Amino acid sequence: MSISVESISKAVGARVTNIDLREDMSPEVFKAVHQAMMDYQVLVFPGQKLAEEDQVRFTSRFGEIGGRNRKVPTAEGKSVLHPGIMLISNIRKDGKPIGSLPDGEMMFHSDGAYAKRPFRYTLLYAIEIPSAGGNTKFANMYKAYDALPDLLKARLVNARAEQVYYAGSVEKNNPSNSLTGKRLHPLFIAHEETGRTALYASRLITTRIEGLTPAESDEILERICEISEQEEFVYEHVWTPGDLVMWDNRCTNHARTNFSSGERRLLRRTTVFGVDPVPASSEAA
Numbered sequence: 001m002s003i004s005v006e007s008i009s010k011a012v013g014a015r016v017t018n019i020d021l022r023e024d025m026s027p028e029v030f031k032a033v034h035q036a037m038m039d040y041q042v043l044v045f046p047g048q049k050l051a052e053e054d055q056v057r058f059t060s061r062f063g064e065i066g067g068r069n070r071k072v073p074t075a076e077g078k079s080v081l082h083p084g085i086m087l088i089s090n091i092r093k094d095g096k097p098i099g100s101l102p103d104g105e106m107m108f109h110s111d112g113a114y115a116k117r118p119f120r121y122t123l124l125y126a127i128e129i130p131s132a133g134g135n136t137k138f139a140n141m142y143k144a145y146d147a148l149p150d151l152l153k154a155r156l157v158n159a160r161a162e163q164v165y166y167a168g169s170v171e172k173n174n175p176s177n178s179l180t181g182k183r184l185h186p187l188f189i190a191h192e193e194t195g196r197t198a199l200y201a202s203r204l205i206t207t208r209i210e211g212l213t214p215a216e217s218d219e220i221l222e223r224i225c226e227i228s229e230q231e232e233f234v235y236e237h238v239w240t241p242g243d244l245v246m247w248d249n250r251c252t253n254h255a256r257t258n259f260s261s262g263e264r265r266l267l268r269r270t271t272v273f274g275v276d277p278v279p280a281s282s283e284a285a
Contacts, residue, residue: 009235012140014040022054045244059270066271086269106170106256109204110249113163114181120274126243128266133259144228145199159187160210186279197280198251
């Protein structure tokens with residue numbers, strides 16, 4: 001059996017069909033899926049029927065399943081098969097969310113950027129979807145880097161940026177009590193598999209550029225975020241139950257659009273640990 005891979009936008013992403021993720025992948029199918037990830041950065045597998053164990057097994061083929069380092073207990077607790085599983089949901093039981101990131105829109109970010117080992121991949125499976133909204137936008141950070149003015153690239157060639165994330169919060173200035181990390185990473189990183197240079201910054205998580213005054217840092221971060229969020233670099237995924245979407249956090253950012261709090265939304269997330277990002281070479285940058 002050979003999978004079918006079809007581009008879904010000029011910005012980023014492909015649809016992968018003729019595959020049942022409940023079944024073990026042969027070496028040939030795994031190689032094809034991995035190559036599609038390198039080529040398209042975001043993969044949509046529609047029409048899947050995945051139990052938790054299916055998603056965990058598929059995720060584990062790509063590396064060590066990511067964990068969740070929290071200072072407070074997760075909402076999911078022992079209700080999920082694997083401690084790395086996150087339920088992204090606004091559903092509440094006895095007045096408390098059954099999962100994480102329950103309500104509203106969310107600014108562009110890269111999962112785990114605040115850690116020493118950011119997540120290489122994120123996999124999100126749709127179970128219940130509202131009638132409108134709650135879409136996920138994906139920004140191509142290879143294209144964002146390429147679009148930066150040459151003078152700005154030269155100025156920032158060796159720069160590092162601080163990444164901070166407050167777990168459970170969808171507002172940058174409204175942190176929860178489960179702060180999960182802070183880390184300085186290169187602003188321009190080299191993807192360790194493709195060798196391509198990506199811009200590693202986002203509106204939600206990146207707080208400052210090391211060595212600049214607060215005013216200079218804020219001005220430049222706003223500029224590069226505006227560039228990376230241009231419509232031509234973004235694909236917006238409208239979810240259908242049964243979609244499994246997998247993306248590469250090394251070269252994409254993602255965001256969530258608003259949706260009605262009166263409608264249920266439930267998705268299941270797994271991740272794969274990556275490596276400490278390395279700076280792009282001076283020649284590449």
